[in-house]
Amino acid sequence: MASWNSIPLEIIYQVLGWFAFVSWSISFYPQVILNFRRKSVVGLNFDFVLLNLTKHSTYLIYNASLYFSSAVQKQYFEKYGYDQMIPVAANDVAFSIHAVLLTAITLFQIVIYDRGTQIVSKISLTIVIAVWIFAAICFFIGLSSHSWLWLISIFNSIQVFMTAIKYIPQDQQIITAEPDIFCLSYCIIPVKLAIMNFLRKSTDGFSIGNILLDFLGGLANYAQMVVQSIDQNSWVNFYGNIGKTLLSLISIFFDLLFMLQHYVLYPGKRPTVSQKADDESREALITPPDRPQSEDV
Numbered sequence: 001m002a003s004w005n006s007i008p009l010e011i012i013y014q015v016l017g018w019f020a021f022v023s024w025s026i027s028f029y030p031q032v033i034l035n036f037r038r039k040s041v042v043g044l045n046f047d048f049v050l051l052n053l054t055k056h057s058t059y060l061i062y063n064a065s066l067y068f069s070s071a072v073q074k075q076y077f078e079k080y081g082y083d084q085m086i087p088v089a090a091n092d093v094a095f096s097i098h099a100v101l102l103t104a105i106t107l108f109q110i111v112i113y114d115r116g117t118q119i120v121s122k123i124s125l126t127i128v129i130a131v132w133i134f135a136a137i138c139f140f141i142g143l144s145s146h147s148w149l150w151l152i153s154i155f156n157s158i159q160v161f162m163t164a165i166k167y168i169p170q171d172q173q174i175i176t177a178e179p180d181i182f183c184l185s186y187c188i189i190p191v192k193l194a195i196m197n198f199l200r201k202s203t204d205g206f207s208i209g210n211i212l213l214d215f216l217g218g219l220a221n222y223a224q225m226v227v228q229s230i231d232q233n234s235w236v237n238f239y240g241n242i243g244k245t246l247l248s249l250i251s252i253f254f255d256l257l258f259m260l261q262h263y264v265l266y267p268g269k270r271p272t273v274s275q276k277a278d279d280e281s282r283e284a285l286i287t288p289p290d291r292p293q294s295e296d297v
Contacts, residue, residue: 016220016227017224020095020221027213041109044118047124050120052099053107054158058135060096068093084236
């Protein structure tokens with residue numbers, strides 16, 4: 001196993017990694033706090049939470065296995081070379097643990113708090129069940145052949161698949177629902193926000209703060225991998241952990257789209273009166289009678 005050639009680069013690597021951890025992790029809390037204060041989860045996208053729990057769980061399996069298991073590391077070195085470093089850092093494991101915990105808490109809130117008439121869609125349930133059945137089949141295949149690296153790579157691939165799936169709108173509320181300014185990075189579908197901003201020709205009411213943090217986290221994550229590559233004079237860590245690479249890429253893509261809308265396309269613009277009326281009429285059509293009024297955090 002390779003070691004760091006430069007102490008300064010190692011320090012920069014650690015700083016970037018934990019900066020990414022903090023930037024990405026902050027966005028989980030506002031939704032949990034909001035749910036707790038309202039004692040209601042009406043308006044929260046249940047499908048997204050369920051898909052996100054599967055995504056983060058599979059990513060945790062990959063990160064923890066590669067970081068802690070000597071058997072998995074041995075197979076990684078056999079494949080990519082003993083002169084390479086493993087592409088998973090302590091901050092990656094910490095982020096996965098934190099993400100699973102906070103997403104599980106959010107799911108528990110869905111169970112115990114007022115849900116109104118909302119339910120998890122059959123499509124999302126089918127996807128999650130199919131994914132875990134596939135994972136179970138791969139587990140028994142890997143168990144019989146002791147192909148541990150192949151097995152956790154499957155979980156990493158599932159994580160990438162779930163990352164893409166959760167950005168796809170699950171219902172027609174994508175063009176009607178108002179934005180939840182408290183949960184823009186991990187608790188609401190970015191495609192929904194991007195299309196809604198486009199239709200309104202405005203980002204009024206849109207909190208750019210979490211997007212900037214998410215963007216900085218994605219950049220820090222990439223920069224961390226670049227620093228390791230420079231120190232080791234190898235780019236193996238990018239394709240050795242394709243899940244981490246794609247996770248940052250998708251995050252940065254949507255963040256750039258939101259910043260383009262907020263700062264370039266619709267800077268300082270407010271929806272027109274007619275647009276506001278349309279928003280209110282659409283909201284009235286989809287809002288259940290028992291929906292509580294939103295409260296600020």
